[in-house]
Amino acid sequence: MALATEIRKKIKSFPEGKTFGYDDLHIAKNDYITAAKALERLKNQGAIKKLSKGVFYKPEKTVFGELKPDYSELLRPYLFENGKRVAYETGTSLYNRLGLTTQMAFRTKIASRKKRININRENLKADAVKSYAEVTDSNYEILGLLDAFKDIKTIPDCSIAQAIKRLSSIVNELNTKQTEVFIKYALMYPPRVRALAGAVLENLGKTPKGIEQLKESLNPLTTINLGVKKEELPNQSNWYIK
Incomplete structure (x- = not known):
């Protein structure tokens, strides 16, 4: 099966509003050039939209027009590297979801052990903080909970x-x-x-x-x-x- 056909088939299986990159499509690095051309064609056809370099999404189509991915999906590509989680969202935005505060954060925080992740793109803004442990899919929720214990004196309106x-x-x-x-x-x-x-x-x-x-x-x-x-x-x- 041609690479372009494989890419189209994989993207078709993704839900609307999902962000994805080359890792999600399981594309080998030596196929990136061919894949980039296939993705560009799909973008020109309106099947996908480009979010940032190497990151795309399937637009959700409604009677009111096309919708961008929700906040968590916009953030997701920054939390993974080579298909593995390396970071997690923390700070006020997390504490809001945990039911600790009703305040919403203008800027969120992204914790990672290995890298500093700062984002300043339209409505997506985040500052890097260092996590206390290597971040994985199996521990990031516990690390976020422990962050709340650490910040107990500074959680807004709590x-x-x-x-x-x-x-x-x-x-x-x-x-x-x-x-x-x-x-x-x-x-x-x-x-x-x-x-x-x-x-x-x-x-x-x-x-x-x-x-x-x-x-x-x-x-x-x-x-x-x-x-x-x-x-x-x-x-x-x-x-x-x-």
Whole structure:
């Protein structure tokens, strides 16, 4: 089957509004020139639209005209490299989706261990931050949750009490394996995150494997100042929090 025919067939299977690049089409690097010509023809025919260099999308057609991909799809190409996730969205836009704030972010943040990803394209604007661990498809959601623990004092329009209540609710929904992964990566974060993560788990009545490591990683002579009241986290003193 000719490469152009293969490309057209693959694109036809994509849903409208999906962004894609050469990796999504599984094109070998030595076929890029031929593929570029095929994609250019499809663009000229109106079957696809170009979003940025090497990134395209299938326009969603409605009675009101063609729609661009939604925000998450516009962001997706920047989060993957060679088909593997290397970054994730964090900051206020993530905390909004987690139910921690009603504020919307004018600029989002993209966390990655390996590269700095800054975006300034029309409505898509993002600043790079460094993640605390290598980012994968299996851990990025936990890393985003731990970022919320880290930023608990600065989440817009969210008090410490509200944040603890919401974060506790999210942690309570984690299964055993997810909880162990949560602890594994919490150990890579600053002491305030380790302390708060341990306190929340303990307060929920959870005693997962590894929770003792969180406790042992803390310096008992160092107080974690979060401005947490006793009624908000009854076991705070067990984790050197005040």
